[in-house]
Amino acid sequence: MNEAMFFKTEENTKKVTCFLCPKDCVIADGKTGVCGVRQNINGTFISLVYEKPVAIHIDPIEKKPLYHFHPGSKILSIGTYGCNLSCRFCQNYDISQIKDSPVDFDNIKRVTSAEIVNMCIERGLKFIAFTYNEPTIFYEYMYETAILCKEHDIKTVVVSNGQINEEPLKKLIPYIDAFNIDLKAFNENFYKKICNGDFETTKNTLRIIAENKKHLEVTFLLIEGFNDDLHEFIKMCKFLKRLDNKIVLHISRAFPRYKLNFNPTPKSLMNLFFDTAGEYLENVYMGNV
Ligand code: SF4
Numbered sequence: 001m002n003e004a005m006f007f008k009t010e011e012n013t014k015k016v017t018c019f020l021c022p023k024d025c026v027i028a029d030g031k032t033g034v035c036g037v038r039q040n041i042n043g044t045f046i047s048l049v050y051e052k053p054v055a056i057h058i059d060p061i062e063k064k065p066l067y068h069f070h071p072g073s074k075i076l077s078i079g080t081y082g083c084n085l086s087c088r089f090c091q092n093y094d095i096s097q098i099k100d101s102p103v104d105f106d107n108i109k110r111v112t113s114a115e116i117v118n119m120c121i122e123r124g125l126k127f128i129a130f131t132y133n134e135p136t137i138f139y140e141y142m143y144e145t146a147i148l149c150k151e152h153d154i155k156t157v158v159v160s161n162g163q164i165n166e167e168p169l170k171k172l173i174p175y176i177d178a179f180n181i182d183l184k185a186f187n188e189n190f191y192k193k194i195c196n197g198d199f200e201t202t203k204n205t206l207r208i209i210a211e212n213k214k215h216l217e218v219t220f221l222l223i224e225g226f227n228d229d230l231h232e233f234i235k236m237c238k239f240l241k242r243l244d245n246k247i248v249l250h251i252s253r254a255f256p257r258y259k260l261n262f263n264p265t266p267k268s269l270m271n272l273f274f275d276t277a278g279e280y281l282e283n284v285y286m287g288n289v
Pocket residue numbers: 018019020021022023024025032033034035036038083084136137
């Protein structure tokens with residue numbers, strides 16, 4: 001069963017509208033949405049990445065990054081192909097940006113949710129992360145696995161860009177224990193022009209997670225010349241503080257990848273942002289330094 005959730009089909013045209021993320025793609029028969037992994041087949045909408053992971057690893061939980069959620073633990077981490085953003089600085093573009101190199105999904109080995117959970121049990125692991133690419137676009141696989149985890153006392157983690165509509169997010173939240181959400185800038189223009197995304201959606205996702213009292217950490221990748229306006233960053237810190245004054249913020253150093261040319265974030269800029277964040281938030285860390 002790989003029929004997708006959150007879509008409707010237009011009777012006459014067989015066009016499908018997907019409501020999973022703010023792209024709200026309208027997709028003709030035979031085509032996929034922006035994420036490249038959800039396809040309209042004669043009016044039925046399917047997930048091409050259901051039970052098709054391309055990365056399964058055991059990582060330290062700090063690598064997600066989560067620093068205040070069961071530190072010192074190991075976590076089984078899974079991801080698939082595809083993403084609903086196309087950040088020009090993407091650090092994982094080889095699996096996220098599949099329009100650049102089309103994928104033969106039939107050749108990817110199927111791994112069921114039960115097999116994933118069994119991998120955890122056999123290795124004595126208590127945590128699973130949906131990560132590497134954007135887990136929203138493999139929602140059905142994540143959702144089923146997360147429900148199964150709850151039956152086996154395994155805690156679940158989502159590492160996401162926050163680009164998910166409210167209804168699917170609220171349906172998923174009861175089965176997720178912790179989130180790390182990427183906040184790419186505090187600026188609608190950056191989201192639109194550099195990421196092809198929607199700033200307000202990620203803010204709303206953060207609000208909903210905080211309201212539901214889930215463990216929440218936030219990652220901000222600092223890129224010199226692109227999202228390094230200190231006044232904007234202060235607004236971000238104030239916004240996060242209003243959500244939860246114990247929130248954990250990771251400021252991550254950027255290195256040039258994919259299509260965006262820039263210098264590795266200077267250490268002096270990292271220090272300035274780290275010190276500034278510390279004036280507003282209690283739990284601030286630097287990453288990639
Ligand atoms: S999940 Fe994919 S198909 Fe659905 S709206 Fe988002 S980008 Fe489009």
